[in-house]
Amino acid sequence: MQQFVNLTLGGVIIGAVYAAFALALVLIWRSTRIVNFAQGAMAALTTFIALSLIEGGQSYWVGLAVALVAGLVIGAVVERVVIRPVEGGPELNAVIVTLGLFIAIQALISVLFGVNQRAFVAPFSTIGFRAGDFTLALSPNTLFTLGAVLLVMVGLIALFRFTRVGLAMRASAFGQEVARLLGVRVGRMLTLGWALAAVVGSLAGMLIAAEVTFVAPTFMDSLIVFGFVAAVLGGLDSPIGAVVGGLLLGLALSYVRGYIDDTLVGLAALVILVVVLLVRPGGLFSTTQTRRA
């Protein structure tokens, strides 16, 4: 029973991080129909920028703020400079470009910060709360992780639902040409979408770094796989789907880790991906049906 409770808690927490990362992928997919394989490397870069600030004596919060701002800038620059030329072209071009970007950014991190593992200190205590003599897999730091992801989700929903910029972004995502004819500056909205996605990705990077405690330039590689599976699980098109997909995947992998074997986690994620694509190719929250209507 105790194991079940802790596996569930652990699954929800790691699932929340997957969800944040999946959300970043969905933001970009929705607006530009591109899966950003460089998302993990971009997040690793901003995390390393924050880490070197923290190691230099700045507080975690300064590092976090700088990481998020750096994400915003990197996302916008990447869209304008690298992605814009391949937008609307053959799909494979964009895939190759983001894959190339993934390798290039990872190499850049190694050049700038070295390839060694470095310790990343969490902003809050990672010692679990106690219930009697039972230690929960829930610590002040995991509460912070959950809270941060929740805040981002609520913020994004509010942005899309209630603001004019959010409406313009949705219009650009779903009907580029119509939006342009209606005077929406679609190019700007796409840049903004990439920038926002990179901010959310950076946050996911900072949160996962605190969970894994040691980071190397490749530390986000597994997260891109899990984030992608979570996004596909939710239908790639749906932000709510990404969140639910992230939580479901987190729980499933946590149970696999606890009840079967730690080494099967990666395999399990891919099995889930294949099963979802076989049974419900559009994902659990697909909106493709409505698009075809």
Next chain:
Amino acid sequence: MAEAHGSTAAGAAGVGLSKGDTGRGAATGSSVIAGGGTATAQGVLEVEGLSASYGPVKALDGVTLRAEQGRITAVLGANGAGKTTLLRTISGLVRPTAGRVLLNGEDVTRSPVEAMVTKGMSHVPEGRGVIAELTVDENLRVGSLFRGKVGQDEFDRVYDLFPRIKERRTSTAHTLSGGERQMLVIGRALLARPKLLLLDEPSLGLAPRIVAQIFALLRRLVDTEGLSVLLVEQNARSALSVADTGVVLNLGRVVVTDDAHRLAGDEDLRHAYLGF
């Protein structure tokens, strides 16, 4: 036979148009023969020698026409005549290889697509360009975004014009029928307060009764509010019944420009190009 009218003087005269200029509604269709330079006619839109290509295929070949203030100008022709390309080139979605587009006398040939609506031109694309994932209300709001804050009364006015979509305002647009979608996109275009409305095949796939309703509404807006319309239609009979002027396109060229009644009465022309 092609009656080209490259009257640039009328283009310049179009500059200080006021929207309150509604008096001409009474003159519907009878007085103006769309030949070059009727003294009172003001060209809201002047298209001069416009050419456009898709690769080696020339879709428009030196098209010259004008849409006049407070009138409905219908562009007719068979499938593939270049009608849709004409509208897409006017609004900048397709870049022309030659020629100019003047809107109220201003050269907008190279203006970005996003800027056209701020210059007073709304383009309703073919296939009823609703944004299917957004609700009816959100679709309308997108149409007014570029204007900043827009009062609820303007939305109410659109809903009054189209009570059918008022009932569906919180529904997602993909649940609307074809006629409702057409009403939505026209209403959305009106929220931009255009001086000139470009309409691409509004009758496509709609029941004749709905087509008649939509055309009657257009006529009313043109007569009472001084709106100008450039209407592209394959359904020539309906279009000519509501338009003031007709322009017949064939293989990317203007074949004839004339008063709509006269075009409808020209049996040879109807058989050759209009199919009725």
